[in-house]
Amino acid sequence: MFSEQCYEWGSKRSVIRELFEYGKQRAAVVGAENVYDFSLGNPTVPAPDEVGEAIRDILVTETSIQIHGYTSAQGDAAVRKAIADYLNQTYGTNFHQDNFYMTCGAAASLCIAFHALVESPEDEIIAIAPYFPEYKVFAEGSGAKFVMVKPDMENFQINIEALGEAVNEHTRAVIINSPNNPSGVVYTEETIEKLAALLNKKSSEVGHPVYLVTDEPYREIVYDGIQVPFVTKYYKDTIVCYSYSKSLSLPGERIGYILVPDEAAESRRLYLSVCGAGRKLGYVCAPSLMQQVVARCQGKVGDINAYKENRDILYDGLRKLGYECVHPDGAFYMFVKAFGGDSEAFSEKAKEFDLLLVAADGFGCPGYVRVSYCVDKAMIERSLGAFAKLAEAYR
Ligand code: PLP
Numbered sequence: 001m002f003s004e005q006c007y008e009w010g011s012k013r014s015v016i017r018e019l020f021e022y023g024k025q026r027a028a029v030v031g032a033e034n035v036y037d038f039s040l041g042n043p044t045v046p047a048p049d050e051v052g053e054a055i056r057d058i059l060v061t062e063t064s065i066q067i068h069g070y071t072s073a074q075g076d077a078a079v080r081k082a083i084a085d086y087l088n089q090t091y092g093t094n095f096h097q098d099n100f101y102m103t104c105g106a107a108a109s110l111c112i113a114f115h116a117l118v119e120s121p122e123d124e125i126i127a128i129a130p131y132f133p134e135y136k137v138f139a140e141g142s143g144a145k146f147v148m149v150k151p152d153m154e155n156f157q158i159n160i161e162a163l164g165e166a167v168n169e170h171t172r173a174v175i176i177n178s179p180n181n182p183s184g185v186v187y188t189e190e191t192i193e194k195l196a197a198l199l200n201k202k203s204s205e206v207g208h209p210v211y212l213v214t215d216e217p218y219r220e221i222v223y224d225g226i227q228v229p230f231v232t233k234y235y236k237d238t239i240v241c242y243s244y245s246k247s248l249s250l251p252g253e254r255i256g257y258i259l260v261p262d263e264a265a266e267s268r269r270l271y272l273s274v275c276g277a278g279r280k281l282g283y284v285c286a287p288s289l290m291q292q293v294v295a296r297c298q299g300k301v302g303d304i305n306a307y308k309e310n311r312d313i314l315y316d317g318l319r320k321l322g323y324e325c326v327h328p329d330g331a332f333y334m335f336v337k338a339f340g341g342d343s344e345a346f347s348e349k350a351k352e353f354d355l356l357l358v359a360a361d362g363f364g365c366p367g368y369v370r371v372s373y374c375v376d377k378a379m380i381e382r383s384l385g386a387f388a389k390l391a392e393a394y395r
Contacts, residue, residue, distance in 0.1 A: 009137055015362050016040060016133075019347075023356050030354065036383035037356045038371040041181060041332065043249040045302040045374070051248055054296040058289065071291060073284035074275055075102025075257070079295040083257060086298035091230040099261055101274050102286040104254035106217045107134065109241035113213050113258055114142035114173070115277035116270065117239075121145075123172045125213075128158050129364030130335070132181050132215070144172060148364045156185040156326050156335070160194050167202040173211040173239075174199065178228060179218040182363045182370035183335040184311075184328025186222060189229045196235035209237040209265040217243040217256075220301045222330035223308045236263040239270075244294050246331075249302045255290040307332045310373040310380055317384045321391045332374040335360065339394035343369050349393060353386040 013021070016039055023037040058067060074080070080097035087093050103109045114125060125139040129151040139146040149166050152159040163174065176195070178187035187195075195212070203210045214231045219242070222228055232238045243256035260271040278284050311328055318325055324337040336357070338346035343359035343366055350357045350369070357369040373380060 005140075009141075014133060016358050019356050019358055022351070026354060033379075033382070035354045035356065036379060036386055038373065038375065038383075039356045039358055041246075041372050041374060042251060043246055043302065043332075043374050044376065045249055045304075045306050047249040048297065048300045048302055050297045050300045051250065051293060054293045055289070057296075058292050062292070066292075067289050069288060070285050071102075071288050073278065075100065075286055076288070076291050076295075079291045080257075082295035082298055087259075090299070091233065093230070093232065093261075095259065095261065098271065099259055101258040101260070101271070101278060102291055103241075103243075103256045103258055103278070104283060104286050105245050105251070105256045106215055106241055106243035107138070108254070108281075108283050108286075109243065109256050109258045110135070110138045110175070110213070110215060111141065111281060112274055112277045112283055113239050113241055114138055114144060115281060116273040117172045117211060117213075118142045118144045119172075122170050124168070124170045125172060126163065126166050126174045127364070128163065128174070128176060130156070130180070130182050130360060130368070131175070131364055132177060133362040135175055135215075139175075145170070147171075151365050156180070156183040157187060157191045158195055160191075160198055163195070164198055164202070167199075167206070167210055169206045169208075171202070171206065171210050173213045175213045175215060176231075177215040177218075179222055179330025180333075181218065181331055182333045182358070182360060182365075182368075183326050184331050184333045185326060185335075186226050186228055186329045189227075189234075192229045192231060192234045199235055199237070203237065211264070212238045213241060214238055215241045217246045218331040220247045221304055221307065221332065223304070223311065224329065226329045228330070232259070232261045232263070236261070237265050239264065239274075244290075244297075247301050248294070248297060250290070253287065253290045253293075255286055255294055257286075306377070307374060310375070310377055313377065313380050314371065314373050317380075318387060321384070321388050323387070323391065332372060334371040334373055335365075335368050336371055338367055338369055339391065341367055343367055350390055352393075353389050355383060355386045355390060 080100040240259035245251035360368040
């Protein structure tokens with residue numbers, strides 16, 4: 001006997017992975033340069049030079065135990081202090097080292113946060129569509145019910161009215177992600193203010209805090225001077241789940257953190273619950289070398305201009321061809337309306353032209369596809385001919 005639920009998660013690949021694997025098979029047949037693979041969100045921009053410099057320096061200056069040994073379960077104290085100092089300088093906050101728990105990236109941050117919050121099978125975690133599909137697995141894995149709030153199809157900000165209807169006495173947390181995967185939209189200050197007002201009202205109505213979990217792997221990946229509101233400043237019961245996977249282009253190194261601010265309701269107990277969840281899941285002591293690396297690279301980001309260039313070429317190119325796209329202000333995804341309205345059929349049709357576009361049904365938003373543009377610029381330029389043929393097929 002074993003877990004049917006885990007078997008199900010393990011045996012069904014995500015649509016994204018499915019498409020990526022298909023792309024590899026197809027490349028073997030027609031040549032990699034003829035497959036336009038927009039499936040994965042794997043950063044193509046190299047890690048900033050400071051990452052390599054930090055690794056080299058740490059390797060020669062630190063002892064083996066400092067480089068490879070265990071740190072405290074919640075992460076090295078000096079590393080957590082460096083992160084707190086950086087955020088305080090940047091956002092005018094007042095964090096300290098004991099607000100932070102180092103993790104193996106955003107996925108671990110979210111799993112730990114959900115396990116820390118969820119108490120009974122009646123508990124609910126709400127995600128706002130379009131959302132990162134793994135949220136469902138992480139929420140259900142923590143024992144909660146996963147609840148989806150339908151998107152605001154006008155501008156892909158939060159559908160506040162629908163969210164208000166979804167929150168009830170079972171709601172433990174609402175999860176948001178901005179800049180957003182898959183839409184590329186950045187939630188405005190007005191949106192965050194409305195969200196905070198709603199959650200304050202609902203928390204008093206239901207008689208317990210409705211925590212806001214903010215998933216922020218793309219916080220620094222924004223274009224044209226767009227500002228990403230720092231959520232803890234707007235809503236006190238916020239838990240930040242951060243990752244260096246995208247900002248420092250380190251997805252394979254598995255490093256990030258959870259931030260539980262002092263202002264959050266029952267902050268100390270909640271932080272200790274995070275520590276307990278980390279322990280329960282076996283996620284103690286994030287990679288020691290990488291902890292030290294990120295401490296030295298606070299405020300550094302990969303070359304965002306490369307992503308912006310890709311965005312501009314793709315956005316302008318697709319618009320000229322008659323595609324309707326949500327204007328992406330951040331992350332490295334473009335959300336494109338499927339011709340014919342059926343995203344799965346559209347994604348299948350796109351394959352005929354070796355264009356790999358992810359149907360957005362799994363993101364809670366049928367009728368769209370996600371185009372991940374963290375790819376080579378030359379591939380985007382080559383792909384426009386295939387996009388033209390795809391559009392032509394629907395005329
Ligand atoms: N959250 C979002 C919105 C993501 O896009 C991703 C990865 O693509 C993750 C979480 C997982 O990030 P990590 O690699 O840091 O676990």
